[in-house]
Amino acid sequence: MSSASDTAYDKIRAFLLGGEADPGDQLTEEKLADIAGVSRTPVREATRRLEAEMLLVRSASKRIFVADWSRDDIDEIFTLRQMLEGHAAERAAHRLTPQAIDRLEKINRELHEAVDCDEPDISRFLDANRVFHEEITEAARSPRLAQILTMLVDQPVVLRTARSYTADDLKQSARDHDELIAAFRARDPEWARAVMGSHLRRAFHTFADAAEGAANDDDLARQ
């Protein structure tokens, strides 16, 4: 059984990542306490964590807002991810057991199934994608790296523009993963790092373009 403070963290995080709040919205502790179904005390601990993870920001007067990201922020996040996940892939190439590589293959089959058809199942794709990357991070055996990546990976999710990805983007992701698996089987760390690098850099452009599109949509909607 998890504590109220963990409950609060999970629920508020789900609330943010689920897109029920818009970037820039103000959130009061009381409102969040309602959402989480606990008192303000555990909510405060949860908001501190979420603030450290940059999903929430505080104004000068200590009020809480849903974080917002500029294009530069997205660029920064993906640049850091490229560097760090590239490193993770390199370490994973050394450490992945054959069983773990089989597991990766299985996850990616699932991912292929989700996107190799006329109507891709985005949320299945996102889940499989997340698990795939987590498995690699796990295999890197670097707890601080894992912690940092969790933080970086979560942030842009809030923008939830993944639904703007084209079917081609999704299929290319699946192929990148195939190549990553090949690099792991070949035990070639440099190959793994390189594939991970291009994978994420392309993801950045897809993502940034989608985010701009969404921003324009918002502008239009407001007019």
Added chain:
Amino acid sequence: MSSASDTAYDKIRAFLLGGEADPGDQLTEEKLADIAGVSRTPVREATRRLEAEMLLVRSASKRIFVADWSRDDIDEIFTLRQMLEGHAAERAAHRLTPQAIDRLEKINRELHEAVDCDEPDISRFLDANRVFHEEITEAARSPRLAQILTMLVDQPVVLRTARSYTADDLKQSARDHDELIAAFRARDPEWARAVMGSHLRRAFHTFADAAEGAANDDDLARQ
């Protein structure tokens, strides 16, 4: 004026970094509340932050302990720092203003003065060294990178084995900084990254050796 929760954070952090507690020691919230001079509520927020920064760890039963680091942990920390500070140096080489480079030079003169003599002033060295690296991180203009580095840089400080550095180590650090400044003046990002890389990797070996020595000393003392 800072809030009680910030006061608690600062005081507990100083308590840990000042080496008044040994790695592995248990700390109760009440004891920490005494140290910080506030009630347990703000202490809890402070400990959550310090836990996220890995200066404190929690047992399965939620009790709080001073973090301890294995040689693998030190290796991990310096590997990540090498990658991330290398990246910071690269970005800084693009972005540092001439005035900022002058500032770096001034800081490093101070550092030289602290170590270019028979009896080096270690705490002056550590201060100047910290400010030097912070200036570069700042110049990289990457808030997430800065946040991550703060976390990574602080951690090993608790081991406070810097006093085991030899005069030669310290002088070599000063020379590394000189070369870094040269790379910045030449606006050569690759050079800057390479110098930062070797600088930190050597620091790792110095540090790890010193830490092992300290560990052995502890063992001896316990016998």
Added chain:
DNA sequence: ACTGGCCCTATTGTATACAATTTGCGGTCG
């Protein structure tokens, strides 16, 4: 109408009381 100051309200900050959990000790039974 505009600006400045004041007050009221909304929001966050802190302490304390109490609840829940865990630890360690002591005693009892096999």
Added chain:
DNA sequence: CGACCGCAAATTGTATACAATAGGGCCAGT
């Protein structure tokens, strides 16, 4: 003698009350 159970003490977790502070609106004076 050891293992196990249960109880008391220590520790962490949560709620609530109250304090401090910031924001927004209202009114007065120009």
